[in-house]
Amino acid sequence: MSRCGRFHECLALGLLAVAVASGGVVAWRPWPHHFAEDGSSGEKNAALVAGGEAAALGESKKYEGSSEFVKLRYHMGPVLTANITVHPIWYGSWSPSQKHILRCFLRSISAPSAPRPSVAAWWRTVRLYTDQTGANISATVVLGAERSDRRYSHGRKLSRLAIQNVIRDAVAAPRRPLPVNPRGGLYLVLTSADVAVQDFCLTACGFHYFTFPAIVGYTLPYAWAGNSAVQCPGFCAYPFAVPPFAVGLRAAERPPNGDVGVDGMVSVVAHELAEMASNPLVNAWYAGEDPSFPTEIADLCEGIYGTGGGGAYTGQMLIDGRSGAAYNVNGVGGSKFLVQWIWNPYLSYCSGPNALDHQ
Ligand SMILES: *[C@@H]1O[C@H](CO)[C@@H](O)[C@H](O)[C@H]1NC(C)=O
Ligand SMILES: *[C@@H]1O[C@H](CO)[C@@H](O)[C@H](O)[C@H]1NC(C)=O
Numbered sequence: 001m002s003r004c005g006r007f008h009e010c011l012a013l014g015l016l017a018v019a020v021a022s023g024g025v026v027a028w029r030p031w032p033h034h035f036a037e038d039g040s041s042g043e044k045n046a047a048l049v050a051g052g053e054a055a056a057l058g059e060s061k062k063y064e065g066s067s068e069f070v071k072l073r074y075h076m077g078p079v080l081t082a083n084i085t086v087h088p089i090w091y092g093s094w095s096p097s098q099k100h101i102l103r104c105f106l107r108s109i110s111a112p113s114a115p116r117p118s119v120a121a122w123w124r125t126v127r128l129y130t131d132q133t134g135a136n137i138s139a140t141v142v143l144g145a146e147r148s149d150r151r152y153s154h155g156r157k158l159s160r161l162a163i164q165n166v167i168r169d170a171v172a173a174p175r176r177p178l179p180v181n182p183r184g185g186l187y188l189v190l191t192s193a194d195v196a197v198q199d200f201c202l203t204a205c206g207f208h209y210f211t212f213p214a215i216v217g218y219t220l221p222y223a224w225a226g227n228s229a230v231q232c233p234g235f236c237a238y239p240f241a242v243p244p245f246a247v248g249l250r251a252a253e254r255p256p257n258g259d260v261g262v263d264g265m266v267s268v269v270a271h272e273l274a275e276m277a278s279n280p281l282v283n284a285w286y287a288g289e290d291p292s293f294p295t296e297i298a299d300l301c302e303g304i305y306g307t308g309g310g311g312a313y314t315g316q317m318l319i320d321g322r323s324g325a326a327y328n329v330n331g332v333g334g335s336k337f338l339v340q341w342i343w344n345p346y347l348s349y350c351s352g353p354n355a356l357d358h359q
Helices: 042-056 096-108 119-126 160-171 260-278
Strands: 072-074 084-091 141-143 147-149 185-191 206-210 221-226 285-287 317-319 342-344 349-351
Touching: 084 096, 084 160, 096 119, 096 141, 096 260, 119 260, 119 342, 147 160, 160 185, 160 221, 185 260, 206 260, 221 260
Parallel strands: 084 141, 084 147, 084 185, 185 221
Antiparallel strands: 072 285, 206 221, 342 349
16 A cells, blocks of 8 residues: 655765674674674775775665675574474563554564565565575474563573573463473563663663573573664664654654564564574575674665665655554564564675565
8 A cells, every 4th residue: 555665865874884793692782783893894894895885975775785895694503394383481560452463573574475575474584594404494484382580580681691581581480381392482572661681772782592402401592682762763763763963864664563573573573583583593695704703694785675775774665654653564464573684695785675686
């Protein structure tokens, strides 16, 4: 219905020089393109900085990442070829409507019935990645059993390692523990807006890794994503909020589900799922020489939501005719979401189902 593109002005790169230190292992940063970081950031940033400049000059009609500098390689480890079951762990205070948005997104990944461009079509780029035997990442992603930790059992300030304690409590709970499924289970810790997490809002909006047997009892791929609504929406819920230094330069987009923090989290969750599926034990698909700082299939496309994206420009999104909200994919039950694109190993650039040349 509401298929109209919209072009966003680019932010001046100079204004984006906020001090963001290099991220930790597999951390998600929405604005990597603009930072030289430590100057030794290698392939990825060279590519992305080049893209940023192109965008600033208004030349970036078909940038969508860069092929030239990216050397994504397969490191022989497993990818998730078995049916994937996502187990959300709601840490802190979550309203039913917030849970509904995120569940609805997760249920849409394997729902081919949604109108185009669909969440399921977005997942198709992730499915292009295979393991040693040539088996693809699974098309089946289901929402599995969930847990809630409304009592903030580990406090309102969590270290990265404490996230694993939250997972241990969930799989070791005396009543209705989460099932332990090392083949296709993904454990997703979601922290509410009042929870501080190490590196949250400084370098990361989410991260993924695998649990340590010494803490959790098993090696399980897991991710964390935080609701940034009060702590740093301009950083982690962009473009539904803009960073303080950009207020007045550009307007925030309207979120498709009316919740800046949670609509912003959807893209972070999408990012982490794509990377957990393609690099669950951090020894499969990534670029860069240092396995402690892998550049993964979603890292390469941070902040890109449509054709022309790169630098400070999101790319062309869709605008809902009724609400005016920005989105790029449709989910089940008429839902809409904005999710970042994923690196396409064949095209050697970022791609997504709302690309103008897919229409
Ligand atoms: C599986 O991966 C191969 C290799 O990337 C690709 O050519 C093929 O299209 C993928 N199949 C599906 C169903 O995605
Ligand atoms: C995987 O999911 C498909 C549906 O997408 C189902 O038909 C199949 O039985 C599942 N396989 C297993 C092993 O659960």
